[in-house]
Amino acid sequence: xxxxxxxxxxLSVQEGDSAVIKCTxxxxxxNYFPWYKQELGKGPQLIIDIRSNVGEKKDQRIAxxxxxxxxxxxxxxxxxxxxxxxxxxxxxxxxxFQKLVFGTGTRLLVxx
Amino acid sequence: xxxxxxxxxxxxxxxxxxxxxxxxxxxxxxxMFWYRQDPGxxxxxxxxxxxVKMKEKGDIPEGxxxxxxxxxRFSLILESASTNQTSMYLCASSFVRGLNTEAFFxxxxxxxxx
Numbered sequence: 001x002x003x004x005x006x007x008x009x010x011l012s013v014q015e016g017d018s019a020v021i022k023c024t025x026x027x028x029x030x031n032y033f034p035w036y037k038q039e040l041g042k043g044p045q046l047i048i049d050i051r052s053n054v055g056e057k058k059d060q061r062i063a064x065x066x067x068x069x070x071x072x073x074x075x076x077x078x079x080x081x082x083x084x085x086x087x088x089x090x091x092x093x094x095x096x097f098q099k100l101v102f103g104t105g106t107r108l109l110v111x112x
Numbered sequence: 113x114x115x116x117x118x119x120x121x122x123x124x125x126x127x128x129x130x131x132x133x134x135x136x137x138x139x140x141x142x143x144m145f146w147y148r149q150d151p152g153x154x155x156x157x158x159x160x161x162x163x164v165k166m167k168e169k170g171d172i173p174e175g176x177x178x179x180x181x182x183x184x185r186f187s188l189i190l191e192s193a194s195t196n197q198t199s200m201y202l203c204a205s206s207f208v209r210g211l212n213t214e215a216f217f218x219x220x221x222x223x224x225x226x
Contacts, residue, residue: 032213044155098160098162101157104154
């Protein structure tokens with residue numbers, strides 16, 4: 001089955017810096033790759049997703065890139081702000097399957 | 113707004129007790145999921161359901177069962193709670209098909225088994 005690896009497990013940046021979180025997946029058939037943000041005391045919430053027919057997607061300060069050949073995808077956050085501090089999860093889903101397989105999470109800390 | 117509501121934020125139960133975690137969604141989603149969240153392990157799927165009375169095992173079903181008698185409600189059952197089931201439990205729901213397949217999560221139930 002699908003396996004998703006996520007790095008780094010923790011990431012500390014200064015406010016205004018960029019942050020990059022990387023994930024690799026094992027099933028070449030996977031075609032949907034969402035990113036979730038989990039703030040303290042809350043459930044994860046979708047922040048951006050990408051499908052396998054697209055190489056890059058942007059939404060204001062966040063972007064996701066996908067390299068299908070290498071089977072990895074990354075989350076990029078520019079001009080980080082303290083409110084970006086949270087745990088971020090990547091996930092992958094293969095066609096015909098309903099379940100998401102999640103990475104192990106990255107704790108991002110943005111210091112003022 | 114889509115809402116996934118878990119019945120309890122915090123629970124403390126004794127070893128051997130039968131524990132029920134309840135989840136309700138209001139978006140008429142076909143899919144419902146139970147995940148367990150542990151530090152360093154991410155979100156691991158326990159069980160999911162794609163329709164009323166249907167269930168599928170996830171990656172770590174041992175020690176758990178589920179019930180889905182109504183479309184909006186999905187219950188996770190710990191038949192005989194053990195200390196290694198102390199964890200954060202997250203419920204989620206989503207549509208089965210179409211472009212909008214986002215999974216929506218509840219706020220989580222932190223279960224402590226003593």
